[in-house]
Amino acid sequence: MKIIILGAGQVGCSIAESLASEANDITVVDHQSALLEALQERIEIRTVIGHASHPDVLIRAGIEDADLILAVTNSDETNMMACQIAHTLFHTPTRLARVRSPDYLEHPELFTPESVPIDYIISPEHLVTTFIRHLIEQPGVLQILDFAEGKAQLVAVRAYYGGPLVGKALASLPRQMPLVESRVVAIFRRGRAIMPEGQTVIEADDEVFFLAASRDIPSVVAAFRRSDKRYRRVIIAGGGNIGKQLAQSLEKDFHVKVIELDPARCRVLAESLHHTIVLNGDAADSDLLKGEDIEETDVYCAVTDDDEANILSSLLAKRLGARKVISLINRSSYVDLAQAGDIDIAVSPAQITIGTLLAHVRRGDVVAVHSLRRGAAEAIEIIAHGDRDTSRVVGRRINELQLPAGTTIGGIMRGDSLVFPHSDTEIEPDDHVILFLADKQQIMDVERLFQVAITFL
Amino acid sequence: MHWRAITRLFGILLMLYSLSFLPSVVIAFLYADGQWGVFSASLVITAVAGLMMWLPNIRQRSELSVRDGFLVVTLFWVILGVVGALPFLLGLHLGITDAVFESVSGFTTTGATVIVGLDQLPPSILYHRQQIQWLGGMGIIVLAVAILPLLGMGGMQLYRAEASGVAKHEKLTPRIAETARALWLIYLVLTLSCALAFWVAGMNLLDAISHAFTTVATGGFSTHDASLAYYDSPLIETIAIVFMLAGGVNFAIHFVSWRRLSIRPYGSDPEVRAYGVIFLFSSVFVAASLYWAGAYAGTWESLRHGTFQVASILTSTGFGTATFAEWPLHIPLVLVILSFTGGCAGSTAGGIKVLRILLLAKLGLRQLFLLAHPQAISVVKLGKRPVSESVLFSVWGFYVLYIVTALILTVAMMAAGLDLESAFGAVVATINLLGPGLGEVASNFASVSPVIKWLGVIGMLVGRLEVFTLLILFLPAYWRH
Numbered sequence: 001m002k003i004i005i006l007g008a009g010q011v012g013c014s015i016a017e018s019l020a021s022e023a024n025d026i027t028v029v030d031h032q033s034a035l036l037e038a039l040q041e042r043i044e045i046r047t048v049i050g051h052a053s054h055p056d057v058l059i060r061a062g063i064e065d066a067d068l069i070l071a072v073t074n075s076d077e078t079n080m081m082a083c084q085i086a087h088t089l090f091h092t093p094t095r096l097a098r099v100r101s102p103d104y105l106e107h108p109e110l111f112t113p114e115s116v117p118i119d120y121i122i123s124p125e126h127l128v129t130t131f132i133r134h135l136i137e138q139p140g141v142l143q144i145l146d147f148a149e150g151k152a153q154l155v156a157v158r159a160y161y162g163g164p165l166v167g168k169a170l171a172s173l174p175r176q177m178p179l180v181e182s183r184v185v186a187i188f189r190r191g192r193a194i195m196p197e198g199q200t201v202i203e204a205d206d207e208v209f210f211l212a213a214s215r216d217i218p219s220v221v222a223a224f225r226r227s228d229k230r231y232r233r234v235i236i237a238g239g240g241n242i243g244k245q246l247a248q249s250l251e252k253d254f255h256v257k258v259i260e261l262d263p264a265r266c267r268v269l270a271e272s273l274h275h276t277i278v279l280n281g282d283a284a285d286s287d288l289l290k291g292e293d294i295e296e297t298d299v300y301c302a303v304t305d306d307d308e309a310n311i312l313s314s315l316l317a318k319r320l321g322a323r324k325v326i327s328l329i330n331r332s333s334y335v336d337l338a339q340a341g342d343i344d345i346a347v348s349p350a351q352i353t354i355g356t357l358l359a360h361v362r363r364g365d366v367v368a369v370h371s372l373r374r375g376a377a378e379a380i381e382i383i384a385h386g387d388r389d390t391s392r393v394v395g396r397r398i399n400e401l402q403l404p405a406g407t408t409i410g411g412i413m414r415g416d417s418l419v420f421p422h423s424d425t426e427i428e429p430d431d432h433v434i435l436f437l438a439d440k441q442q443i444m445d446v447e448r449l450f451q452v453a454i455t456f457l
Numbered sequence: 458m459h460w461r462a463i464t465r466l467f468g469i470l471l472m473l474y475s476l477s478f479l480p481s482v483v484i485a486f487l488y489a490d491g492q493w494g495v496f497s498a499s500l501v502i503t504a505v506a507g508l509m510m511w512l513p514n515i516r517q518r519s520e521l522s523v524r525d526g527f528l529v530v531t532l533f534w535v536i537l538g539v540v541g542a543l544p545f546l547l548g549l550h551l552g553i554t555d556a557v558f559e560s561v562s563g564f565t566t567t568g569a570t571v572i573v574g575l576d577q578l579p580p581s582i583l584y585h586r587q588q589i590q591w592l593g594g595m596g597i598i599v600l601a602v603a604i605l606p607l608l609g610m611g612g613m614q615l616y617r618a619e620a621s622g623v624a625k626h627e628k629l630t631p632r633i634a635e636t637a638r639a640l641w642l643i644y645l646v647l648t649l650s651c652a653l654a655f656w657v658a659g660m661n662l663l664d665a666i667s668h669a670f671t672t673v674a675t676g677g678f679s680t681h682d683a684s685l686a687y688y689d690s691p692l693i694e695t696i697a698i699v700f701m702l703a704g705g706v707n708f709a710i711h712f713v714s715w716r717r718l719s720i721r722p723y724g725s726d727p728e729v730r731a732y733g734v735i736f737l738f739s740s741v742f743v744a745a746s747l748y749w750a751g752a753y754a755g756t757w758e759s760l761r762h763g764t765f766q767v768a769s770i771l772t773s774t775g776f777g778t779a780t781f782a783e784w785p786l787h788i789p790l791v792l793v794i795l796s797f798t799g800g801c802a803g804s805t806a807g808g809i810k811v812l813r814i815l816l817l818a819k820l821g822l823r824q825l826f827l828l829a830h831p832q833a834i835s836v837v838k839l840g841k842r843p844v845s846e847s848v849l850f851s852v853w854g855f856y857v858l859y860i861v862t863a864l865i866l867t868v869a870m871m872a873a874g875l876d877l878e879s880a881f882g883a884v885v886a887t888i889n890l891l892g893p894g895l896g897e898v899a900s901n902f903a904s905v906s907p908v909i910k911w912l913g914v915i916g917m918l919v920g921r922l923e924v925f926t927l928l929i930l931f932l933p934a935y936w937r938h
Contacts, residue, residue, distance in 0.1 A: 263834065266834035267834055267836065269834075270834045270835055270836040270843075271836050271838075271843040274838070274841060277830055277833055278833060278834045278835070279830065279832045279833050279834070280832050280833070280834045281832045288832055291830075291831070291832070292830070
C-alpha cells in the first residue's frame with residue numbers, strides 16, 4: 001500500500017515505524033529535515049522536506065498514486081487543508097487526519113466529502129483519555145479494547161494468587177461462573193504467548209486476554225484476582241490536554257485532583273472543571289502529595305508530556321502509598337522498563353492511536369485493529385463477506401478454516417449478539433469475526449483468508 | 458462636568474414628568490374630591506421649572522460622560538423626589554420634611570410613610586402616591602439593567618452585555634434606549650396582569666390599579682392604613698406574593714424568557730434559582746417558627762402569614778398583613794436579615810441583592826477550601842462561568858460600604874433620639890427600601906423627629922442608588938479633572 005504521512009512528530013514517527021514493518025510503501029513529509037533524517041536512519045522510508053499542505057510538496061511525495069494520506073502535523077488547519085487538497089486535486093481514496101481542537105470536533109457535519117473531506121479523524125488525546133478512563137472504571141485490568149462499537153471488549157488482566165481460577169484449568173471457567181459467557185483468547189507467560197486450551201492451567205503473574213460483553217467484565221476479572229474495590233479517589237499529574245480531558249470525563253463519578261505546575265494553566269483548569277480540585281505545584285513534590293492524602297488515593301495518573309517526569313512522579317506516588325499508578329510513556333524503550341518496576345500500567349499514546357489507523361491500512365473489511373504488547377500481537381475485527389463459493393471462510397466450520405498458527409477466533413458478533421464459537425460453529429455472511437494474533441507476522445495470511453474471490457461482487 | 462447639558466436634560470425630564478400629574482387631575486374630576494387644582498398647579502409649576510431649565514440650554518447637546526452618569530442618576534431621584542412632593546405640600550399641607558420623605562419613599566420604592574389615616578385621603582392624592590412608586594420602579598429597572606453595568610459598580614459589571622451573567626443568555630439589545638423600551642413593556646405587562654388579577658379577586662378598579670403599581674414596583678404603598686390586611690383575602694395575598702416575587706426577579710431574565718416564550722431561563726439563572734430557594738426555605742422556616750411560638754392558631758394561618766411576610770420583605774415591598782416587628786422570638790430578626798438579602802440584581806427590589814450574597818457566600822467557601830488545600834487554585838463560578846477576581850473585589854467593597862453606611866446611619870438615628878431597636882429598624886426600613894421597620898417605626902414614620910426623617914431620606918437614596926453612586930459624589934477625586 002502506498003501511504004503518505006504528513007508530520008514527523010511523535011505520532012507520525014511511530015506510525016511510520018509500525019507500518020513500514022508491514023511491507024508498505026511509506027513517504028513522510030515534514031518541514032524539519034532533522035526529524036526526517038533521524039527517522040530515515042532507523043527505518044526504510046522515503047522523506048520529503050516541505051510544507052505539508054502545499055500541492056507541489058505533495059506531488060513530490062507521490063500523492064498522485066497514493067492510496068492513503070495521513071495528516072498528523074501539529075496544526076489542525078494544515079491537516080484539514082492537506083486532506084482538502086488531496087481530495088480535490090489528486091482524488092486520494094482514503095484521507096485520515098488528526099484534529100485536536102474541540103471547537104472543530106463539536107461539528108461533525110463539517111467532515112463530509114463536500115466540505116472538509118476527512119474520512120476518519122484521529123484525536124490521540126481523546127483515545128488516550130478513553131483508554132485511561134476504561135482502566136479506572138474497571139479496577140484490576142491492564143487494558144480494555146472495544147470491538148463492535150463497544151458491545152464486546154477485549155480485556156487484559158494479570159492473574160494473582162488468590163484468584164479463584166488461578167492454579168486451575170481454563171475448562172473450569174464456565175463452572176466457576178455459569179451465568180457469564182467469556183472466552184480466554186491468549187495467555188502471556190513470562191513474555192511468551194501460550195495458546196489457551198481447555199487443560200491450560202492459569203498461573204500467577206500470567207497476563208490473560210479474554211473477550212466478554214462489557215457488563216460481564218468485573219465478574220470475569222474477579223476469577224483471576226481477588227476482587228478490587230471500586231476506585232474513588234484519583235490524582236492526575238499534569239493538566240495538559242490529556243489531563244484536562246481526563247479530569248472532565250472522570251469528575252462526575254470520582255473524586256479527582258489535578259496537579260499542574262503552571263499557575264496560569266491552573267486557572268484555566270479551575271475555570272473549566274467544576275468538581276475537580278486543581279492544585280498548583282510540582283507532581284514530584286512529596287510534601288504536596290502527602291498533604292493531598294496520596295496514601296488514600298486509589299489511582300495516580302501521570303500524564304504530563306515529559307516521560308521522565310511521569311515515570312519518576314509515578315514511582316514516588318507508588319512509594320508514598322498510591323494503590324495503583326498509571327504513567328503515560330511515549331518512548332517505547334521506557335515502556336518495558338517502567339512496567340517491570342513499580343508502575344502498574346504504562347500507557348503509550350502511539351500504541352493506542354495506531355490501532356485506529358491500522359484498520360484503514362488493512363486489506364479486507366477490517367473494522368477495528370488493536371495493537372497489543374507494543375505491536376507484537378494484534379487483535380482485529382474483520383467482516384466476513386461473500387458465500388461458500390467466493391469466500392474461504394463463509395459457510396465453513398471453524399475447524400475447517402486454515403488459520404495460521406498462533407491465531408484464535410475469540411468471538412463473533414452476529415447482529416447484536418456476541419457468539420463464542422466452538423470448533424463446529426459455522427461462519428455466516430456479514431459476521432464480524434474477532435481474531436487474536438499472537439504474532440503480527442501472520443496478519444497477511446489472515447487478510448488473505450478473509451478476502452473474497454474476484455467473481456463475487 | 459457638563460453642567461449645562463445636565464441642566465438641559467433635567468429640563469426635559471421635568472417637562473415630561475409634569476405630564477404624570479394628568480391622571481391624578483382626571484381622577485380628581487371623576488371622584489370630585491376637589492384636588493384638581495392642586496394637581497394642575499403642580500403640573501404647571503413643574504412644566505415651567507422644566508422650561509426654564511431647558512430654554513437657556515437648548516443648544517447644549519454635548520455627550521454626557523460616564524462620570525456625569527453618577528451625578529445624573531443621583532439628581533434624578535433627588536429632583537423627582539422634590540417635585541413629587543408638591544401635591545403633598547399643596548394638597549395635604551404637610552411640612553417640607555414630611556412631603557419630601559413621602560415622595561422620596563415613593564420614588565425609591567421604599568414604602569415607608571408619614572401619613573396616617575390613608576383611608577380618609579382624597580382618591581387623587583392616594584393615586585398620586587401609588588403612581589410615584591410605579592414610576593420609581595420604572596426608573597430603577599433601567600438604572601439597574603442598563604446604566605449601573607456601564608458604571609461598573611459592586612459587581613454589576615457582571616451584567617454588562619459582554620461579560621457573563623445575563624449575557625450568557627443573550628445580549629438584550631444593543632442600545633440603552635431600546636433595552637429600556639423592552640423592559641418597560643415587560644413592566645407594563647406585569648402591572649396590567651397584576652391589576653387585572655386584583656380586580657378579579659375583588660378589589661375595586663382604582664384599588665386594583667393602585668396596588669398593582671406598588672406590587673410590581675415592590676414598593677409597598679397602600680391606599681389603606683391596614684395595607685393588604687384590609688382585604689383579609691388569601692386570594693389577594695397569593696396574587697400579591699406572585700407579583701412581588703416577579704418584581705424581585707432580574708428584568709433581564711424576564712426579557713429573555715419572554716422573547717423565547719419559555720420559563721427555562723428562570724431555572725437556569727443561578728441568581729433566580731438561589732432567590733427561589735431562599736424564598737421557599739425562609740417561608741417554611743418562618744411559618745414553622747410562627748406555629749411553634751403559637752403566634753397563630755393552626756398550620757394554615759402560620760403558613761399564610763409567614764409566606765406573605767417573607768415574600769413581602771425579601772423583595773423589600775413591605776406590604777403588611779401583620780406587623781412582623783411584633784412577632785415573637787427570633788422571627789423579626791430573621792425577616793430583617795432577609796430584607797438585607799433583598800431580591801435579584803436588576804429588579805425593583807432593594808437590599809444587597811441575591812447575586813452579591815451568592816458571590817460572597819462562594820468567596821467564603823473558597824476561603825475555607827483553600828485552608829484545607831493550601832496549594833489549590835480555585836475560581837469562584839456563577840452557574841458554570843468563572844467570575845473574575847476584580848468583580849469579586851468590587852462585590853466585597855460594595856458589601857463593606859453597605860454595612861458601614863447602615864451602621865453609621867443607625868448611630869446617627871440613635872443620636873437623634875431613637876432607641877437601639879427603633880434606630881436599627883428605621884435603617885433597615887430605609888436602606889433596604891423595605892418600608893416598615895421595628896420598634897417605634899414598626900408601621901410608619903409619623904411619630905419620629907424631622908432629623909430622623911431626613912436621615913431616612915438619605916438611607917433610602919443610599920439604598921436605591923446602590924451606595925456607590927451616591928457616595929462617589931462625596932469623593933473629592935470625583936470632582937477633580
